Amino acid sequence: MRIVKVILSVLSLAIFLLGCDMVPASDVDFAKYVFTRMAKGSLGVEKYIGWESLKAVGVDVGGTYKKFNEKDKLGYRKAFLKNYSFSFRTAGGSLKYFHNWRIHSQDSAKTTIAVSTQNLTLLLDISNDSRNKRKLIGMDWLKKDN
Numbered sequence: 001m002r003i004v005k006v007i008l009s010v011l012s013l014a015i016f017l018l019g020c021d022m023v024p025a026s027d028v029d030f031a032k033y034v035f036t037r038m039a040k041g042s043l044g045v046e047k048y049i050g051w052e053s054l055k056a057v058g059v060d061v062g063g064t065y066k067k068f069n070e071k072d073k074l075g076y077r078k079a080f081l082k083n084y085s086f087s088f089r090t091a092g093g094s095l096k097y098f099h100n101w102r103i104h105s106q107d108s109a110k111t112t113i114a115v116s117t118q119n120l121t122l123l124l125d126i127s128n129d130s131r132n133k134r135k136l137i138g139m140d141w142l143k144k145d146n
Contacts, residue, residue, distance in 0.1 A: 028103060031124040032101050032115075034048045034136045035115070038081060038085065038088075039084075039088045039093065039095055041082055043081055048136060049077075049136045050137040051073070053137050054136070054137055055125075055138045055139075056140075057140055057141065099115070099117075100115065101114075104123060106128075110126060112124070113126060120142065123139070123140050123142055124136060124139055125138030
């Protein structure tokens with residue numbers, strides 16, 4: 001009887017863990033996690049994006065997002081993620097080209113993660129909220145000095 005209880009406990013824990021979204025602890029791993037899921041078009045990643053304040057490559061996504069009602073916001077999030085993934089793949093993007101993930105800068109409001117590609121560096125801004133409330137709030141290419 002005791003073995004049955006242990007087996008049931010282990011199975012319950014496994015089912016629970018498989019159903020949970022295991023968000024990485026470090027800011028670097030969190031940025032990689034969110035970016036990878038965005039590139040793959042995973043709609044589940046939307047909860048890790050700060051939609052109200054998101055700026056992506058010079059576009060104030062948050063400003064546009066704030067203008068919608070709740071129903072339209074849901075549609076906007078889905079469309080954004082699908083289009084982002086489609087554009088990423090269409091432009092020849094591949095996750096294998098992204099390497100050397102690291103902290104670029106940090107202040108009280110955000111941590112900026114840098115990731116190198118073949119010729120450019122992508123910057124991803126992560127809000128400095130508690131571990132369970134961090135959000136991607138910015139994406140842009142590092143400008144090179146001429």
